[in-house]
Amino acid sequence: MSVGRGLTSDQLSGFRTELRGAVLDPPDPEFNQRRVPFNAMYEDRPDLVVRPTGTADVAAAVRYAREHDLEVVVRGGGHSVGGLSTADGGMVIDLSTMHAVDVDPGVRLARVQGGAVLGELDRETQLFGLAVPVGVVSQTGVAGLPLGGGYGWLRRKHGLACDSLVSAQVVCADGEVRTASAEVNPDLFWAIRGGGGNFGVVTSFTFELHPVGPIVAFAGVFYPVEAAAEVLHGYRAYFTDARDEVTAEALSITFPADPSLPESVHDRQCLVVGAVYAGAVEEGVAVLRPLRELAEPLADISQPMPFTAVQSAFDGLFPRGQIRAYWKAAYVATLEDDVIEIVARASAERPSPLTFVDTYAMGGAIARVGADDTAFAERSAPYMVSVHGNWSAANDDEANIAWVRDVWAKVDALGVGSTYLNFSGADDADPSRAAVGFGSNLERLARVKAQYDPENLFHRNNNIAPSGDGS
Ligand SMILES: Cc1cc2nc3c(=O)[nH]c(=O)nc-3n(C[C@H](O)[C@H](O)[C@H](O)COP(=O)(O)OP(=O)(O)OC[C@H]3O[C@@H](n4cnc5c(N)ncnc54)[C@H](O)[C@@H]3O)c2cc1C
Numbered sequence: 001m002s003v004g005r006g007l008t009s010d011q012l013s014g015f016r017t018e019l020r021g022a023v024l025d026p027p028d029p030e031f032n033q034r035r036v037p038f039n040a041m042y043e044d045r046p047d048l049v050v051r052p053t054g055t056a057d058v059a060a061a062v063r064y065a066r067e068h069d070l071e072v073v074v075r076g077g078g079h080s081v082g083g084l085s086t087a088d089g090g091m092v093i094d095l096s097t098m099h100a101v102d103v104d105p106g107v108r109l110a111r112v113q114g115g116a117v118l119g120e121l122d123r124e125t126q127l128f129g130l131a132v133p134v135g136v137v138s139q140t141g142v143a144g145l146p147l148g149g150g151y152g153w154l155r156r157k158h159g160l161a162c163d164s165l166v167s168a169q170v171v172c173a174d175g176e177v178r179t180a181s182a183e184v185n186p187d188l189f190w191a192i193r194g195g196g197g198n199f200g201v202v203t204s205f206t207f208e209l210h211p212v213g214p215i216v217a218f219a220g221v222f223y224p225v226e227a228a229a230e231v232l233h234g235y236r237a238y239f240t241d242a243r244d245e246v247t248a249e250a251l252s253i254t255f256p257a258d259p260s261l262p263e264s265v266h267d268r269q270c271l272v273v274g275a276v277y278a279g280a281v282e283e284g285v286a287v288l289r290p291l292r293e294l295a296e297p298l299a300d301i302s303q304p305m306p307f308t309a310v311q312s313a314f315d316g317l318f319p320r321g322q323i324r325a326y327w328k329a330a331y332v333a334t335l336e337d338d339v340i341e342i343v344a345r346a347s348a349e350r351p352s353p354l355t356f357v358d359t360y361a362m363g364g365a366i367a368r369v370g371a372d373d374t375a376f377a378e379r380s381a382p383y384m385v386s387v388h389g390n391w392s393a394a395n396d397d398e399a400n401i402a403w404v405r406d407v408w409a410k411v412d413a414l415g416v417g418s419t420y421l422n423f424s425g426a427d428d429a430d431p432s433r434a435a436v437g438f439g440s441n442l443e444r445l446a447r448v449k450a451q452y453d454p455e456n457l458f459h460r461n462n463n464i465a466p467s468g469d470g471s
Helices: 009-018 031-035 055-067 118-126 144-148 186-192 225-238 281-292 307-311 337-348 364-368 394-412 431-452
Strands: 022-024 048-051 072-075 091-094 101-104 109-113 165-171 177-181 201-208 215-224 246-254 269-277 303-306 324-332 356-361 383-391
Touching: 009 022, 009 055, 031 048, 031 091, 055 091, 055 165, 055 201, 101 118, 109 118, 118 307, 144 201, 165 186, 177 186, 186 431, 215 225, 215 281, 215 307, 225 246, 225 269, 225 281, 225 337, 225 356, 246 281, 246 337, 269 281, 269 337, 281 303, 303 307, 324 394, 337 356, 337 383, 337 394, 383 394
Parallel strands: 048 091, 072 091
Antiparallel strands: 022 048, 101 109, 109 201, 165 177, 165 201, 215 269, 215 303, 246 269, 246 356, 324 383, 356 383
């Protein structure tokens, strides 16, 4: 009997006995539940979902997929905006059963398994008043952040997620398990800090930890969208000489009538300025104050808050498998008046309430790392404007995608010509488009790819075509 595309049930039962974890196929009642990624646009049906319990299972799965010519898809938290952790056919290696986080506060290191999500990491590190700079929604997978860069509330003080990576354990395309660190396989270590899932399955990450919290000064100010241009001019002025401790975003959004939010912002288009101070709380409250006075706000919920609460503040907006998402980001060298005008206009014309136009303040620690020190090349742009299309009805796909592309193209025309691949839709994942995101590091990445994955087994990602002999 044939299972999936060409596998016999005998072959499959042989594979099952090899693993400690589960191998799910479509008849399995759990299959459908495990199949679904974050982005509801991707309803793909893989042949198998493998749920490894450890590195040995991952290595066996990679070898099995090679032997049986199965497409390999790797899933950490499943939050790829472009649906890169699912596929029609093939084997999804779903790491969600491997989510342990082990913190050693004495040496300020955390070892995190490849399927952990941000909330699990923050919970364990915050127990000791420590943190890794990761993203801002707690259900997001840890894995995709250091592999693709990783921006969060600590980025201007402590850099990208990939900048705090100390070592990783990687199951490569030949099924071998390798350590990647500054001392061991340094080329692989360089490549996985920004080169995405191209080089193998990372079964664990070891991060350096930074003192943060447990309480941080937080600013959350809701300005009316009509004041967007005024607010963004003030935001630009603030960041001409802001301290690295301050990280902020200015994002347009329309919140629903949620009783946990001030009534004045219910169903009202807003430009929200959110900021965190990664330093002493009282000092932070004072330093963040000007961001609360950029125009007359509709509401201001700024206050000292537990860092874990800041890290989950957006969670409710992103239920898994319910949001359709298409995002695109452009970096700009200055927040010039023309960019502000595009952002302000787009903020008022968004096609869906949860669609953001988000202006990220960069710089600080991000820019102190050289463009070729890690595979993540874009270090110097002081701002990123990201257009995050989020909607719920399939009928609205075309209009929302077209709108995101249009706004992005206008900003990108004034930008530095690079993009953030972790925010990209599927159409940016093919090697010719992904090249824009890898920038000046592409050639070296292609050589490392040729060394560790010459046949491009790991291609369901922002793909790098192997090139050269890998030496
Ligand atoms: C709601 C939401 C919020 C977000 N917020 C932020 C943010 O604040 N900051 C930010 O920088 N980005 C953010 N992102 C983007 C996020 O960084 C990427 O979507 C990232 O890929 C998510 O990681 P994941 O493990 O969930 O990805 P997955 O969907 O599981 O995988 C994405 C890609 O990474 C590869 N991959 C995953 N795990 C591994 C592994 N262990 N080994 C090798 N390859 C692997 C996959 O093959 C795939 O190509 C957000 C995305 C969403 C949907």
